[in-house]
Amino acid sequence: MSAAPPGGAPGDGRYGETVFGPERAGEGERIDFGALAYDDFTMTRLRALGAGPGWRCLDVGAGTGTVSRRLLDEAGVASVLAVDRDVRFLTERAVPGLDVLKADITAPHFAPGRFRLVHARFVLMHLPEHGRLITHLAELVAPGGVLVLSDAVDLTSEGTPGTPYTAVMRAMWQGLGAAIGTDVSWVPSYPHLLRGAGLASVAAEIHVPPLLPGSPISRFWADTWERSRAAILATGLVDEPAVEEAIRYLDSDECAALSAGMLTAWGRKPE
Numbered sequence: 001m002s003a004a005p006p007g008g009a010p011g012d013g014r015y016g017e018t019v020f021g022p023e024r025a026g027e028g029e030r031i032d033f034g035a036l037a038y039d040d041f042t043m044t045r046l047r048a049l050g051a052g053p054g055w056r057c058l059d060v061g062a063g064t065g066t067v068s069r070r071l072l073d074e075a076g077v078a079s080v081l082a083v084d085r086d087v088r089f090l091t092e093r094a095v096p097g098l099d100v101l102k103a104d105i106t107a108p109h110f111a112p113g114r115f116r117l118v119h120a121r122f123v124l125m126h127l128p129e130h131g132r133l134i135t136h137l138a139e140l141v142a143p144g145g146v147l148v149l150s151d152a153v154d155l156t157s158e159g160t161p162g163t164p165y166t167a168v169m170r171a172m173w174q175g176l177g178a179a180i181g182t183d184v185s186w187v188p189s190y191p192h193l194l195r196g197a198g199l200a201s202v203a204a205e206i207h208v209p210p211l212l213p214g215s216p217i218s219r220f221w222a223d224t225w226e227r228s229r230a231a232i233l234a235t236g237l238v239d240e241p242a243v244e245e246a247i248r249y250l251d252s253d254e255c256a257a258l259s260a261g262m263l264t265a266w267g268r269k270p271e
Helices: 027-048 066-075 088-092 130-139 164-180 187-196 216-227 229-234 240-250
Strands: 056-060 079-084 098-102 115-121 141-153 200-207 261-268
Touching: 027 066, 027 115, 027 141, 027 200, 027 216, 027 261, 056 066, 066 079, 066 098, 066 115, 079 088, 088 098, 115 130, 130 141, 130 187, 141 187, 164 216, 164 229, 164 240, 187 200, 187 261, 216 229, 216 240, 229 240
Parallel strands: 056 079, 056 115, 079 098, 115 141
Antiparallel strands: 141 261, 200 261
């Protein structure tokens, strides 16, 4: 995925401001389509790492809070602190054991305590200073606890067959890079960065949900393209008819493409 236009610098806008504003009708539903595509995979990994009774957890960039609530309801953790820059979706769906904090994790004073689990999904890819943030999140992990990070990996390489989907996905990554600095080119470095942050038992895996007509991930991408349309068109790589064609393609039996994958990496804080 390209972080910025060729020869250009990453954008200085912010997720939730320049694009994907939470105040726009339907934004919560767009986030939930992503949750439907990825939550089961995320929960399987978190529980395999031991998340369960007695654990105090931090969910960074918690969005609509689906992972936070499932940690409480299914894994039976003691508490979850759900953090986001905009918490409207979290306060709408409060449950016992869920604490909500409106905060910016890039702020130097962000220090909400120590946790057995620190989890961040689709957050760091939109932020600068990746190394510093991973080191800081690792500092919030209690001894014996785990840091779990998930972000997107692009599967539209130069050798990928040209389809309406591929054309718009490439324009989207470049457009988001120009608008808000989104950059997933470094995401495969997660294991190395976690090791550098002093964590042990580091490992990683990738999940790629299938693009099927009407599936949550297909609806997520269609909604994402609609909401980032201005940034996509600003690249000059595609035009309005191409975006419309890609949206129709996603919902057709002709679709033969790979969604962006989700790379999940984790490491444990030594006792």
